[in-house]
Amino acid sequence: MFRKFTFVLILVLSFDCLCWSSDNDTPLNVKIKVLWKVHEGRDVVLNEDYLKNAPDQIKAILGYISAFAGSECWWQNDQPNADLTNLKCKLTWALGLGFQGSKEHKDFLHYWFRHDPKLSEFDDYNTVPYTATNQNTLDYLNVQKLSGDVYKIEYKTSWVNARDDRGGYEKHEAKFRVLSDQVILLSDALAQQGRY
Helix, strand or coil, X not given: CHHHHHHHHHHHHHHHHHHCCCCCCCCEXXXXXXXXECCCCCCEEECHHHHXXXXXXXXXXXXXXXXXXXXXXXXXXHCCCCCCCCEXXXXXXXXXXXXXXXXXXXXXXXXXXXXXXXXXXXXXXXXCCCXXXXXEEEEEEEEEECCCCEEEEEEEEEEEECCCCEEEEEEEEEEEXXXXXXXXXXXXXXXXXXXX
């Protein structure tokens, strides 16, 4: 009985460790939770260990996704600057990319996506704090390695237009090819959408 329990415990712990691996040895087809919300509110939880150890290519992918939607974003010193480049979003900050839509954020993405005709000139960044009347926020974001160099990103964004009392959500599934010196967007498909 004790041996069976020990074997099951070791198996469970081994699987748990595999799920959170963030290096090139990430197991295939294991979904890694990177970002999620607590109780449908605005409080975002990040998988800090994964983000800290993720290779730059994965950080570029997550930085690209974060460009479209906020993650507990608020202005440094409680005020926007003239060019709106001091918005601190939880995910972008944890990736080490600085402020949302800042030169540091843009330069990092332009470097990794420089050979991707769809994204090499990408310059559309969400710079809206979580208190805005109209906003788009990340609800969850998962990473899954499909093959040696292809990753799938599942993410959900929620949007609200408080002035018109409307809101909704979009679920996306994006695929990227990760190479040693670049990242290429293969697809970004809208999987589902709805209204609240």
